[in-house]
Amino acid sequence: MTAADLSALLPSMLPRLWTFALRISGDRHDAEDLVQRACVRALERAHQLQPETAPLSWMFSIVQSTWINELRARSVRSRSGMDWDDEFLETVADPAARTPEQHAMDGQIVQAVQRLPDAQRVVMLLVAVEGLSYQEAAQTLGVPIGTIMSRLSRARQTIGALFSEKQKSAASASSGKDQGA
Amino acid sequence: MDDILLMAYVDGNLQPRERKEVERTIGVSADVAERVALLRASALPYRRAFQRQQLPPVPESLARNVAQLIDAYAAASGTRTAGRKDPAAAWASRASGRIPWSSSGRARPWASACARGLEYARPVRARIRAAAPWAALAFVAGAFCCATVLRLTEGSASAVLAQTLSPQAMPAGLSPWVVAAVNYQRLYARETVASDLPIAGLPQIVEDIRRDDGLSIRVPDLRSLGFTLKRVQRLRFNNKALVQMVYLPEKGSPVSLCVITDDKPDATLAQQHVDTMQVVTWRQAKQSYALIGTSGDRDLEAIGKYIAGSGSGDLLSQLLSAHPLARSQS
Numbered sequence: 001m002t003a004a005d006l007s008a009l010l011p012s013m014l015p016r017l018w019t020f021a022l023r024i025s026g027d028r029h030d031a032e033d034l035v036q037r038a039c040v041r042a043l044e045r046a047h048q049l050q051p052e053t054a055p056l057s058w059m060f061s062i063v064q065s066t067w068i069n070e071l072r073a074r075s076v077r078s079r080s081g082m083d084w085d086d087e088f089l090e091t092v093a094d095p096a097a098r099t100p101e102q103h104a105m106d107g108q109i110v111q112a113v114q115r116l117p118d119a120q121r122v123v124m125l126l127v128a129v130e131g132l133s134y135q136e137a138a139q140t141l142g143v144p145i146g147t148i149m150s151r152l153s154r155a156r157q158t159i160g161a162l163f164s165e166k167q168k169s170a171a172s173a174s175s176g177k178d179q180g181a
Numbered sequence: 182m183d184d185i186l187l188m189a190y191v192d193g194n195l196q197p198r199e200r201k202e203v204e205r206t207i208g209v210s211a212d213v214a215e216r217v218a219l220l221r222a223s224a225l226p227y228r229r230a231f232q233r234q235q236l237p238p239v240p241e242s243l244a245r246n247v248a249q250l251i252d253a254y255a256a257a258s259g260t261r262t263a264g265r266k267d268p269a270a271a272w273a274s275r276a277s278g279r280i281p282w283s284s285s286g287r288a289r290p291w292a293s294a295c296a297r298g299l300e301y302a303r304p305v306r307a308r309i310r311a312a313a314p315w316a317a318l319a320f321v322a323g324a325f326c327c328a329t330v331l332r333l334t335e336g337s338a339s340a341v342l343a344q345t346l347s348p349q350a351m352p353a354g355l356s357p358w359v360v361a362a363v364n365y366q367r368l369y370a371r372e373t374v375a376s377d378l379p380i381a382g383l384p385q386i387v388e389d390i391r392r393d394d395g396l397s398i399r400v401p402d403l404r405s406l407g408f409t410l411k412r413v414q415r416l417r418f419n420n421k422a423l424v425q426m427v428y429l430p431e432k433g434s435p436v437s438l439c440v441i442t443d444d445k446p447d448a449t450l451a452q453q454h455v456d457t458m459q460v461v462t463w464r465q466a467k468q469s470y471a472l473i474g475t476s477g478d479r480d481l482e483a484i485g486k487y488i489a490g491s492g493s494g495d496l497l498s499q500l501l502s503a504h505p506l507a508r509s510q511s
Contacts (some may be wrong), residue, residue: 007251012373014247018239023231032243039247043254055372109230128227131376146185152222153184166295 010039016056016130021063023114023125034070036065048164053139057132061140064122102148108166112159120155123148182206182213191220232381355453355460358418359471362425362439363458365416366473369435374411374427386413394422396468398440401488402496407431410496436474436481438488443469450489452482461485 017038021031042049043064049058113124126137127148134152138145182203189195190203207214332452355363380386383400390396394415403410416423418441426438448464454476460483461472472485 003254007254008368009370009372010251011244011368013371014244015239019234019236020242022236023234028237028240032240035243036246036250043250047270103233105225106233108229109225109227110234110402113227113231125226125231129231131228149185149188153188156188156223157184157216157219159225160221160223163225164219164222171428 001046001051001055003043003046006043006046006049007174010042010059013056017059017063020060020130021067021126023129024064024067024118026114026123030067030070034063034067038066041066054129057136057140060126060130060132061142064111064141069160101180108163112162113155116155116158120151120158123151124155127152182210184216187213187216188220191217191224198499228378232378262358283440332342338425355455355462356469358423358441359439359462360455361418361454362423362437362471363460363473365425366435366437367458369427369437371429371434374429374435374454377411380410380413386415390415390422390424396422396424396440396442397466398424398426399491400426400496401438403428403484403488404496406484408436411435430479433478434475436472436479437485438471439471441469443467445469449484450485452485463489465489 014035017035018031021034021038022028024032025031038059042059045062049055106155113128114122115120115121115122123137126132126140127134132140134145134148137148186195186199190200194256195203203213203217208240209218356439384409387400390413400410400413408430410426411429412423412425412427414427415424421441423439423441425438428436428438428497430436443464444467445464447461447466450461450463452461454460459474459476459481461484463470463485470485470489472481472488474481
């Protein structure tokens with residue numbers, strides 16, 4: 001692919017690159033700089049993009065590696081638990097949402113994923129949110145496919161534990177109510 | 182038993198023999214049963230939840246800087262057409278952007294590297310940080326900035342249009358809004374919309390357009406032609422609402438139907454080619470239409486006739502009659 005080919009694709013990819021950058025960095029200023037830097041790097045290396053690689057996956061990989069490099073430069077391992085902007089953990093009540101419970105659940109899902117360790121969170125974002133295949137996620141992150149599946153499995157067990165607890169609490173609250181009635 | 186196997190089991194990705202083996206193990210191992218239960222509990226609507234995550238829209242400054250970066254690369258590769266200001270000179274006189282990553286102290290010194298012909302990467306990096314109004318390219322996709330991206334002033338329109346069309350290539354008689362829409366469409370590749378999720382809240386979008394933009398739009402149902410509706414975008418051109426409906430055919434590049442209000446009398450279909458693009462235009466009931474696609478992909482004129490003749494039906498009313506809940510949910 002040439003820089004001109006990539007140039008034609010970049011504007012339309014921008015919204016997804018922006019949300020991805022926001023979700024991995026948790027900060028709008030970092031996300032903006034991150035996407036800008038990623039676009040520069042991508043255009044400089046457009047010739048390296050192979051026809052069999054999806055341009056969006058390739059851009060995600062550049063955004064992700066740029067962020068990792070930046071964290072290294074700042075001598076921090078992760079942004080999690082540092083100064084995550086909590087406003088990004090909110091979800092909006094979509095008119096298509098059927099119930100308030102569904103809306104609340106959306107928020108809990110976002111929080112659960114965003115609070116995973118970095119390595120697991122990015123895999124969840126790529127596979128469960130962006131819809132990449134395990135193979136594409138492996139290419140994006142430059143790791144073996146087994147690593148993707150292993151991180152995904154650990155992430156899902158963490159989230160599963162969280163939601164099992166919620167279900168148990170809801171069930172016991174409801175049974176308490178029934179008994180009290 | 183490893184977690185990857187258990188995840189494949191929960192997701193239904195195992196062969197019958199492996200599945201039976203896992204089920205046998207679940208029966209005898211509380212640990213495996215617990216892990217399977219956790220994985221099952223993690224099967225949640227992640228994509229839906231994240232679609233509703235409250236995130237700020239793409240900052241205008243980011244869209245502008247990326248557009249400027251693209252422009253800089255186009256200039257470097259010699260695709261820039263005559264009539265443009267020299268981006269490097271314009272940048273040099275206006276450079277005033279902040280330096281990203283200053284917290285890490287890794288910002289590059291770039292102020293002296295702006296002259297043309299120097300090592301390219303550095304001026305490009307610098308240029309994207311500069312604020313250059315002439316380079317506020319209009320052709321940035323996505324609903325996030327649709328309210329502003331095509332808001333071209335009379336003065337800037339010619340500069341922007343000249344970017345991709347030389348005067349010789351611009352057909353006589355083609356309205357400026359059609360030229361802008363064609364140039365916008367030019368940036369669409371199949372990949373641009375192929376991965377778009379189904380449009381959420383189409384009835385609401387259409388209602389907003391009818392109410393706020395004063396456009397009486399009908400979303401043509403082109404499924405019988407193998408076209409899937411991918412986007413309905415509200416854009417603006419010279420402060421006038423412009424709606425773009427993007428369809429993805431089974432093969433080839435996307436096709437867009439653009440609509441704008443127009444007081445001129447009705448006009449029959451006319452087809453024109455604008456270098457690699459083709460456009461079919463017509464006017465009906467004080468609205469102008471432009472059907473835009475890549476030349477040679479398909480017979481756009483026939484599709485235009487199909488739409489203009491109302492042969493296509495209204496996708497929205499068909500969806501609503503098939504799924505009455507769609508209206509109440511939107």
